[in-house]
Amino acid sequence: MFTGLVEEIGVVRRVEAAPMGARLTIAVKEIIAGTRVGDSIAVNGACLTVVELMPAAIVAEVMAETLRVTNLGSLKPGDKVNLERALRLGDRLGGHLVSGHVDGVGEIKSKRRVGIAWEMEVAVPAGLERYIAPKGSLALDGTSLTVIDIKGNKVAVGLIPHTAAHTILGVKGPGDKVNVEVDLxxxxxxxxxxxxxxxxxxxxxxxxxxxxxxxx
Structure with missing residues (x-):
C-alpha cells in the first residue's frame, strides 16, 4: 500500500528482457536507505518487488501483464520514473490510499498554467470515469492528485509547484502516457x-x- 506522495525521481539505467517479462535497473539516491530485497516499491504507480540492490540502484522484475497494462512497457534507459516506498504502519497518510495496481493507461490531452499551478487534462480509459468524482482522489503515475473536474472520460487535475518540481508529471505534456489508478x-x-x-x-x-x- 502506498500514499501517492512521490519520494524520488529515479532514472532507468537498464531494461533487460526476461522470460515473460523484464528486469528494470533504476538509479536512485534517497530511497536506497532502508530498502531491502523483497520490499515493495511503486514505479510510476505500479507496485514492483525489489530483487537486487546496488550501491546507487535497485533492480525490480516486471511480469508481462504489468508491462502490457502500464506505461512501464515503453521505458528505456534514461527515462525518469516516480518512486515511492511502501507505506509503513504509523506513517502519516498525506495523500490517499494507493494500492499500486494500475487500472489503465491514460493520455495527457492538455496542460496549461493557471496562476502558480499547472492544470492538466487527461483522457482515462473507457469505464474508469465512473469511479472518478470532482474533489475526489486519483493517482497518475503514482502521484496522488485531487480531481478538479470530469467531463466524459476527460479528467482535469492540478499540479502545485512542489508536485510539478518533484514528480515526472512536471515534465510530461500532451501526448504523454500516464498510469491511472482510481480510488479503491x-x-x-x-x-x-x-x-x-x-x-x-x-x-x-x-x-x-x-x-x-x-x-x-
Missing part, C-alpha cells in the same frame, strides 16, 4: 451496491437501507 474505495462501494441475493448480499446496499439505518 470507489471500487469497493460499487461492489457493495452491486451485490445480489444469490451472492449473500440480500437486496444489496440500497439508498433505502442507508436511510433506514441513519447513514443518510
Amino acid at each position: 474505495l470507489a471500487r469497493y462501494l460499487e461492489r457493495l451496491l452491486a451485490r445480489t441475493p444469490k451472492e449473500g448480499g440480500g437486496e444489496g446496499l440500497t439508498w433505502e437501507f442507508l436511510a433506514a439505518n441513519g447513514f443518510i
Whole structure:
C-alpha cells in the first residue's frame, strides 16, 4: 500500500528482457536507505518487488501483464520514473490510499498554467470515469492528485509547484502516457451496491437501507 506522495525521481539505467517479462535497473539516491530485497516499491504507480540492490540502484522484475497494462512497457534507459516506498504502519497518510495496481493507461490531452499551478487534462480509459468524482482522489503515475473536474472520460487535475518540481508529471505534456489508478474505495462501494441475493448480499446496499439505518 502506498500514499501517492512521490519520494524520488529515479532514472532507468537498464531494461533487460526476461522470460515473460523484464528486469528494470533504476538509479536512485534517497530511497536506497532502508530498502531491502523483497520490499515493495511503486514505479510510476505500479507496485514492483525489489530483487537486487546496488550501491546507487535497485533492480525490480516486471511480469508481462504489468508491462502490457502500464506505461512501464515503453521505458528505456534514461527515462525518469516516480518512486515511492511502501507505506509503513504509523506513517502519516498525506495523500490517499494507493494500492499500486494500475487500472489503465491514460493520455495527457492538455496542460496549461493557471496562476502558480499547472492544470492538466487527461483522457482515462473507457469505464474508469465512473469511479472518478470532482474533489475526489486519483493517482497518475503514482502521484496522488485531487480531481478538479470530469467531463466524459476527460479528467482535469492540478499540479502545485512542489508536485510539478518533484514528480515526472512536471515534465510530461500532451501526448504523454500516464498510469491511472482510481480510488479503491470507489471500487469497493460499487461492489457493495452491486451485490445480489444469490451472492449473500440480500437486496444489496440500497439508498433505502442507508436511510433506514441513519447513514443518510
